[in-house]
Amino acid sequence: MSKIGDNFNKKRKIMKKILDIISQAPLFNGLSQEQLGQIRQIAIDKFYDKGKTVFMESDDCNGFYIVVAGKVKIYKVSFEGKEHILHIYGPGNPFGEVPVFSGRKFPANAETLLRSHLLFIPRPAFVDLISENPSLSLNMLAVLSMRLRQFTVQIENLSLKEVPARLASYLVYLADEQATGDFVFLTISKGQLASLLGTIPETLSRILAKMNKQNLIQVEGRNIKLLNRNGLEELAQHGKLQ
C-alpha cells in the first residue's frame, strides 16, 4: 500500500470519528446536519501528548474545548501545591465552556491524562452561532444545568459526608454508569481517585482495605467488585464505616 493511500484512509477515519463525536455529544443533540456542519467549520483540531497542559487557571478564555479522543482532567492547585481534581472528561464531553459565557478567565487548570485529540471552539464564532440557533442554546443550557447538578452533589458529598460515604457513593455511581453489573473498573489511578474524592491516597487506601475486610467490596488492582450494594448505599447515606 502506498503511504498516500494510508494517509487518506486515516484522514477519512478521523473525519468520521469527529462527526460521530459531535453529533453524539449532548451539547449538539438533535441539531440538523447543516448546523453540525457549521460547528465543524468553526472548530479547530488540537492534538496533545499525555500530561500536557491545555490551559491554566486565570488564562484568558478565547473559546472552549470538546474531547474527541483521550482524557482530560480539570483541577485546582492549593498554595502548598496540593492538587484537587474537579472533573475528568472523556470523548464527547465539552469543557471550559463556563468562561465563554461568564466572560472571565479560566477558573481551573486542564491537563491531558492521555494522548488526546480536542476540538477548540473559538468564542466569537460560537457566540454568533448560538445567537442564531435557539435549539443549540437550549442544549447548552441543559448541559450547564447538568453540570450544576453534579456540582451540587459533589458539594453535598464534600461537606456533609465523610470519606467512606463519598467513596461508597462514587462506587455505586460508577457501577450504574458502566452498567457492568457489580463489577467496576477504575479508569483513573487510585491517587487521582483520592483527589477526586477530596482526600489523599493513604486515606483512600485504608478505607478500601476496611471495606474489603467488611465484605462490602473486593479489590483487585483497578477492578473492584461490589459484594454488598445495599450496604454501600446505606454507607453513602449514613456515613459511618463500622
Place this chain on the structure above:
Amino acid sequence: MSKIGDNFNKKRKIMKKILDIISQAPLFNGLSQEQLGQIRQIAIDKFYDKGKTVFMESDDCNGFYIVVAGKVKIYKVSFEGKEHILHIYGPGNPFGEVPVFSGRKFPANAETLLRSHLLFIPRPAFVDLISENPSLSLNMLAVLSMRLRQFTVQIENLSLKEVPARLASYLVYLADEQATGDFVFLTISKGQLASLLGTIPETLSRILAKMNKQNLIQVEGRNIKLLNRNGLEELAQHGKLQ
C-alpha cells in the same frame, strides 16, 4: 386618606418594584421593554412568610423562581438531619433554574429566611420564550456559568482548605461585595454562616475568637471589621491559623 387610595398606592409601588427587580436582574439584562413585559406576563406572584418551604428536594419542577423581596436559602439535609446551606439568595436572584433545563427534579430544598415575595416562572412558557429570544438565552447561559464558577470556588474551598481559610476567603469576598471598606455586616446568623462554610457554629465561634486574638478582625455581633486584610488574604491561601 381612604383605604382604597392606600391600597391603590401600595399596588403601584409593588408593580414598580417588580419591574425594577426584573430589569436589574442579570438574567434579564439588556432586554427590551417588550421582552420584559412578556416575562412579567408569564410570571406568577407568590408570597411566603418567614421559614416557609418553597420547594423540597426531589419535588417535580414546573418552573423556577426569582426573588423580588426577602431572602431564600437553598440547602441539603443529610440522613442524620445535618443541614448544609448551598446558597442564600436575595432580591434579583433567580433560583431553581437548573431543573428547568436539565429536565429533572429539584436537587435541593428552598426555604424563606424572611417574609418573601417571589416570582414564579412556569417552565413551558419560559422555554417557549427562550427559544424565541436569543439574547435571553445568552443571559441565561451567563447566569448559569457564573453559578458554575461560584461552585468551583466553593468546591475548591471545601476540599483543599481548612475552615479558617474558608472563613477568611468569605470575609474578604463579603467586604468586596458590600464595598464598605473594611467593615463587613453579616446578613445571616453565625449558625447559617457556619453551615455555608461547611462547618458547625462551635467551630466557627472558636475560629472567630482566634482571629480576634491575632488582630486579624474585630467582631461585634454581626459587625466585623477587617483589621489586616493582607493577613486574611494570606490565610485564605495558605490555610494555617497560627
Place this chain on the structure above:
DNA sequence: ACCTATTTTTGACATAAGTCAAGGCAGTGC
C-alpha cells in the same frame, strides 16, 4: 422592663483524616 426562646460561646472529650516515613509490588527497559 420582663420573660422566653434563640443564638452564641466555652469547655472537655472523641475521632476522622492528614503528615511523615518506610516498605512492598508491578511494570519497563537494559
Place this chain on the structure above:
DNA sequence: GCACTGCCTTGACTTATGTCAAAAATAGGT
C-alpha cells in the same frame, strides 16, 4: 536476571474538627 520508577500500602503520630453539655449573651414579644 536486575535495577529503576511509579504506584500503592502500612504504621506511628499529630491535628483539625466534630460531639456533647452547659453557661452566657442576645433578640423578640407582651
